[in-house]
Amino acid sequence: MTLLKVDQLSKQFKQHQAVKKISFSIEEGRCVALLGPNGAGKTTTIHMLTGLLRPTSGDIQLYLQGKQVADRRPHLGYLPQMPVFYSWMTGREFVQYAGQLAGLSRQEAERRTEEWLEIVGIQDAAKRRIGGYSGGMKQRLGLAQALIHRPKLLILDEPVSALDPIGRRDVLRILERIRQETTILFSTHILHDAEEICDDIILIEQGEIAVQGRLEHIRQSHSEPMIMIETLNEAQAKALEIAIRNKPYVHHVASEHQTLRVTVSNLEEAERGIMTEAVQHHIFIRKLEAGHSTLEDLFMKVVRA
Template sequence: MTLLTVSNLTKVYDKKAAVDHVSFTFQKGKCIALIGPNGAGKTTILRTLSGILTPTTGSVTFADNEKNEDIRKWIGYLPQYPVFYSWMTGKEFLVYAAKLAYTPKAEAEKRAVELLKKVGIEEAGDQHISKYSGGMKQRLGIAQATIHKPKLLLLDEPVSSLDPIGRREVLTLMEELKQEMTILFSTHILGDADEVSDELLLLHQGKIVESGTMAELRKKYQTAKIELEFQHDSIPYQAKVNAMASIESSYVDQNMLHVNAIDITQARQDILHVASAENWPLTSFSLNRASLEDMFMKVVKR
């Protein structure tokens, strides 16, 4: 089921397109990661979807919006650096946000208490936001973005500013939220995207350069590389490896021998066979799965 269609979205700042003819559709209940280096246009896309920015050209259409209603009621948005009314308490802010989205008062109070607990800051609910730490603000930010039960949750770099523990907790929280709503989040930390997202959109200089599920992209960008690490110099073994029919080429980097295979399965067999027969002093043997980093570098350089 399609939730949202973005077609030919373009946003121009000072004659430079921050987002350049971007088109994609979201399926309901997916978690999509928007990946790209700084300045790729991630924040601009999120802000345009949230309605804060108006697109220069192109459109954002909700599938269920036949009556052409205000789309903001279905959207929850967390900016990269959320700013709150520091004189309010966390709970007050949540109730306020919920009421602005037409949630009745009693329901708003109930949801606020639930969400404070869910994001793990329930003890701080009655404290003024001016006393909150960065991580607490980030959690409160997620709570305020979800309090009106939006269909689409937009998170701008939700975990980049958190410490490892906070990062883990927020990622777990996103896994939970995925059950209830569609999530689009931006990140430049590829590992995070790998962890929670179902689909990836790779963004470079305002354009979507690659998209798909993690598995699809892995397959597409898989490399036939094997890395061998020896206890000492790897040069004596290079000739033996190169002699194998399944090997295309190799190069030496101190104790490491990087091998480009023609047939990766055959090459693995060949190398392991010889290595065990001749008792090579191997310290590690790895089949190089394409990491998101490699993939990203390839796509960007293309």
């Protein structure tokens, strides 16, 4: 069942159009990643969904049991990209305060605070002032405040990007647990995180949706034969890129340092062709691997196009 429907949503900041007529739906119970490079329009989109920013045009509707709701805000939980806390409050006080702000009674807020502090794993620090919390602890605290009122849709803006690998893993584990009960939309520019826990992805680039759909489906439909070639150095990689980029068997070439990733129409033909070009141009091939493109290759292709 559809929980959120976004139709032709746009945001114009003076000269700059940050979001350009994007449309998508979020189905109940799913975990959706809003992917895109820096400046793609993820935060702007999220600000419009949460009601922090007025859209220039377009429509956002939330449905509960199939019925449209007039004010979606009480049904949303939100963790901003750069959350700010009252550093003099303790973690427990803050979560409880968020609960009461969301309309819970004092007793109910107290009860749920203990529950959520435990789920996010900061009950031991609950009595300490937030000013002394690490980045990972603040992120967990942010999750607890976003979830205390049992929102239908949890919206997280880059919940793991600022964390170290351990903090990242911990927060992803918490999200995995939460997703059993709550629909989640989270933005990230790290594809790997999306692949780990999401069902659906929406990839935006320069304010437009470049790719959207079920992760599995996208993975299959965008998988192309691909050859990875490692040359001696960056200059050689560039030279090989120039030599092969207009060949009929090459769909797309991307080079990074001494490595080329080439999506091709036919692996055998391309392998032979590339080897011939390398010999002719005195390019030394250190490694050549034939396989299929990954979601990361698709992401890079869309973002760099």
